[in-house]
Amino acid sequence: MQVTSPVREPLVLRRIHEEKGKPTTYHDVTNDICRQVEAAPNIRWIIGMAISLIVLGWGSYTLYRTWFFGIGEWGLNKTVGWAWDITNFVWWVGIGHAGTLISAILLLFRQKWRTSINRAAEAMTIFAVLCAGTFILMHMGRPWLAYWALPLPNTYGSLWVNFNSPLVWDVFAISTYLTVSLVFWYIGLIPDLATIRERAKNPVARFIYGLLSFGWDGSAKTWARYEMVALVLAGLSTPLVLSVHTIVSFDFATSVIPGWHTTIFPPYFVAGAIFSGFAMVLTLMLVTRYVFKLEPYITLGHIESMNKIILLTGSIVGIAYMTEFFIAWYSGVPYERYAFINRMFGPYWWAYWSMMTCNVISPQFFWFRAMRRNIYVTFALSIVVNIGMWFERFVIIVTSLHRDYIPSSWTMFWPTYVDVGDYLFTFGFFFTAFLLFAKFLPVVNMAEVKAVLKSSNEDSAKHYIEEVPAKEEVVNSSLSSEKTEER
Template sequence: MSLLRYESQVRPALVEGDKDYHQVTEDICRPVEAKPSKLWWTGFLISVLMLVFGIVSVTMEVMYGTGQWNLGKTIGWGWDITNFVWWVGIGHAGTLISAILLLFRQGWRTGVNRAAEAMTIFAVICAGQFPIWHMGRVWNAFFVLPYPNTRGPLWVNFNSPLLWDVFAISTYFTVSLLFWYSGLIPDLATLRDRAKKKWRKVFYGVAAFGWTGSTKHWQRHEALSLVLAGLSTPLVLSVHTIVSFDFATSVVPGWHTTIFPPYFVAGAIFSGFAMVQTLLVVTRKVLGLQEYITLEHIEVMNKVIVLTGSIVGIAYLTELFMAWYSHVDYEWFAFKENRVNLFSPYGWSYWIMMGCNVLSPQIFWFRKMRRNLVVTFFMSILVNIGMWFERFVIIVTSVYRDYLPSSWSTYYRPTIWEVGFYMGTFGLFFTCYFLFSKFFPVIAIAEIKHILKRSGGNFKDKMGGIEVETVNQFGDKHLHEH
């Protein structure tokens, strides 16, 4: 059977060090089973504090109205929807890694998919906060659901991109959660079976759903993962496409752009991978998982970042060119005056976006930079700043000076509650992530074991010998064995 597991020596090992199955279990379960460190507590408490600030901010907004934010008759969406799109974008990497890379049989996904999927789910939860709480009458938010009612029969407007969002985001959240959790079940069973303390036995016992590792169950599990991956692939592409429809189907110059769907999806992958990098560079170090989340993983993801960053760059240039080439005055004004013009009120934000998203990732053309953790970490932050500004540029610089010059305005600076809401979602995100990294295995144990004999460093070394054999030697040695 060894023959089936052979992988070229050209491919770097995905798991470093001398590992066997048990060692994999030990390594990944160790952080979960150890007592939380001081560092963990500090990070967790800071996150909770930020979350509390966010809750206060949202409470103020719900109590006193959307006027607690500095939006107005011209700029109806600002930080709220910017943050929404930003978080949704970040929430694209996880499912992309687990679904699309599964279909493409990219073995390296196993090291990072669990954490990336978790990040996806938390990012989508954060994203979902914004369209909910940005409503003027959030207590009526259930109106967006097509439920049987006594008002008419009054249904929702299925033609509205915002309603598409409701379906897209909730479907994406549900499917991502199911995908993530179905993958977690065997690993939770591992934790359950290793548990010494009572609460661990109970908690992981409940969480593992009674998984035993039966072959039939694994067969179904594999089928489920594959089909969920097949479903999630178009889903992940559809979600940001639909988010981009919020803008693309409107009449606002700067929003009404057919390039948005692919451009948003590329941007989502871009920012999602950046966030994965931010988290994993730290996580692998703190949890001592460098042998599982190797420099190879970091490098591959940096390659994705430079690719998607360049796609995004081309998209920026294309929409700029089309704004000019279309000969539509309003469109061209939105680009030339509202964005490219550095001295216009929001010109600076356009150039931050360009600098962070298009120029800075080009550094990853150099292998040395791709493998440099400090550069990677710094760049991942920079990319997400740039991606935030991309959404800000799209949303605010389009509406603040659109068709009627009489309605132009620039008076938009976020209030403390807008900033607080954004900070609060960071709190929510990191609170979830800290809890996740403490109570769940951040790497998919079963999947690592699955690729261990093919891509594990020690196994590859053993297999290395066959590459120097002649065909006849190989045949004599291996084919007659069975």
């Protein structure tokens, strides 16, 4: 008796734009992805770039003010010594986490739907971590002395950095994360750069892509080692990505500030990071998919999978909020209790309730399949989630600080235009970098999509159901027995 399991949704669809309805071939994959690299930039790209550069320009002005006049330009005061800067830092680092989750954790879990989104998500990770780094540098006040955070011998009698401090752990965590993500991303790019090199007609392009593709020839030996490298890097990146946001949360959790001094922080921060990261991936990918006509590769199935992760992590974050609140009451510590009541009903109530609405209520729409597969709902909610996650960091940081142990020092934090401008600078940088990436490098990993094309396209799935699975099975089993013999 033959038992056929329900076939999974195909990862690659038939042709949609040209030769509508025909099966997508390997060559189509190459053409579709290389086209945007080879063609002149289209008008939508130019408009996007112009807006990004204007934002970047304005942000550069405020960043210049921060650099030359110091962080007195910000809205910080004696009571609230960390606010906008660290909020943005944590927000950007969190966004970065989705890229590593897609490229590393989903690889270990053999989730094949990662293949068409991993490249762009990893690029997003790198740019987001660079944005986060901007705030770390600037909040030091004298950014040109940033290297003091490294354990270097110095003229002050070799006074080393303090390895007991989470801030030093952060230096190591963030820089390792950036380096490893960059390496992982670039190794994945090499085969695709070789494809572009072989297609390039312009000698300058051929030279540049030739240089970038490191002389890749796609031999079986290289591929086998490449896969080994990808697997080990994924195995290394998985604990790395979890450690990074854990260490970021230690910046708060190891202090004695009510509202920060919480053991739940590491898992709560990691879930929140993945939550906001996936939202950013969706925001970017839905636009990229539309502009570059990538519908056959980034299907509704991909979007649905990402929305499921948003639903899961969003719900974890929701439970964490409630747990925190419960523990504040249960601890019996009046300062803890006050910190949480102040969050909900104090002067920053609007930030707290924005966070609750955006992060806990809005993802619940994704319980419904129709919502998960609706592009407009997904796009809107992806932005809502990122607003919510920004407020989460703002709530944690500012509301815990602004009313400290001495009521006479209670005060409020309001951002200045320089605060806002510095945030816009990172936005400008992020989108400029992403647009440059999307123009000059392949946004979808061609080699990996080709690797799943045969087993998971619309026609293979159909073929698998309709035509004699018995025969297929016989062939497969004979192949595998031969293989074991050979081994």
